[in-house]
Amino acid sequence: MLGVSRLPRSTPEAQGLSAAALDSFVGALDAGEPEIQTIMLLRHGQVVLEEAWAPYRPEDPHLLFSVSKSFTSTGVGLAIDAGLLSLDDQVISFFDADELPETVSDNLAAMKVRHLLTMTTGHSQDTVEALSRDRRMVKIFLGLDVAHEPGTVFVYNSGATYMLSAIVQRLTGERLLDYLRPRLFEPLGATEATWQVSREGITTGGWGLSINTESLACFGQLLLQHGEWKGEQLVPAEWYEAATSRQVPNDNEENPDWKQGYGFQFWRGRHNTYRGDGAFGQFCLIFPEYDAALIITSATTDMQGILNTVWEYLLPALEGKDVPSVSRPSRLELLPPTGSAPAGGDGRTYRFTGRNDAGLTAVRLDPDGTGVFTFEEFGGSGSHDIVCAPGDWREQSAPGTVNDASPEAGMRVVTSAYGDGDAFVATVRWVETPFVARFTCRVAGDSMTVDGKLNVSFGPTEFTLTSEV
Secondary structure (H helix, E strand, O other), X not given: OOOXXXXXXXXXXXXXXXHHHHHHHHHHHHHOOOXXXXXXXXXXXXXXXXXXXXXXXXXXXXXXHHHXXXXXXXXXXXXXXXXXXXXXXXXXXXXXXXXXXXXXXXXXXXXXXXXXXXXXXXXXXOOHHHXXXXXXXXXXXXXXXXXXXXXXXXXXXXXXXXXXXXXXXXXXXXXXXXXXXHHHHHHHOOOOOEEOEOOOOOEOOOOOEEEOHHHHHHHHHHHHOOOEEOOEEOOOHHHHHHHOOOOEOOOOOOOHHHOOOEOOOOEEEOOOXXXXXXXXXXXXXXEHHHOEEXXXXXXXXXHHHHHHHHHHHHHHHHHOOOOOOOOOOOOOEOOOOOOEOOOOOOOOEEEOOOOOOOOEEEEEEOOOOOEEEEEEEHHHOOEEEEEEXXXXXXXXXXXXXXXXXXXXXXXXXXXXEEEEXXXXXXXXXXXXXXXXEEEEEEEEOOEEEEEEEEOOOOOOOEEEEEOOO
């Protein structure tokens, strides 16, 4: 089904919306600081707005980060409906004695499935960093200190979602993605779905899912239809009713749309909305009162800023009110940076040691003004080259990774380059993720220095590499 429309299309007016108001919404997104990559709006089950900022395309799979959690919730709901577990089962009951600590604390013993779902495990901070350092992620999670009584304190915890995935795998004998394929992804037509797997062989659950914009829109419509799809009840309506309701308070969060309560791996939001969201601006935002779903993929550190634009421009359009007028460009695109033609290089390969968040290991600047950049592959299994040349975006395919984020080989990449004095400046967009990197390369004597800058990152966004001599 990839690349085939699965949702019906309609004009905004036919679904009670103003096309001019939606144009203003798009114009406001385009003019804002956050970089928007794709959007899709559904109203009454019809696609009334779909846009992509070139070189991004709606049919490309996109890394969703923590939107993955809402799909993990779905898998847990299906397993509960199948009688494999209950919300009140102890977490420790699913794991072997050699995975448990020598002494099981009262708080660990009291931790239930519902506490994993509601991020109230009792941990004092997100456990994901401790887990990701080792392949024994389940054992490490169970061995961490549980400082609070489960159910009493909300702490956003991606490690808790990983444990939900581990539990589903223990009970079904299948990884979460494989369990969901025939039950969710294939009925929705999301056959392109991929999902990262941990080093101990478990679907990561809390992150790592990649699907395209329309597939995520289908999921949003499934939520609006209370789990029903084309006459079949894929997911129990009662599960989504509970999962998208306020199960626990989370007033300790800072941003207004992140302190409206939390469900089973869904955020409650202002204006009676709920959503799955992921790092750097990935959204599946549901407006139950208006029978609407908004999908956004983007690259930003200001996710609240995107929602503020939604409340200012889209919400009044759904309410039938006047929307502030903002002109939208005739073409939505993210142009490559421009400058002078780069000077030809010496054709030598300069190699770099030490880890960097872009995974860059070597650079070669050729006499014809092009550059070849070598990146390590996800998991350190090899390396691949990306060519950067002046002019329009140059498209290529690579199994590369930024921040260990890309789940599989064959990722679409676009590149461009220009000269800045004695520097060769290359831009790389991994367009199936939010990530963009700029590399400013200078050669002095027998050495090359690369100043790298990432648009968004879980770690530092800037770094400097100096080649081996």
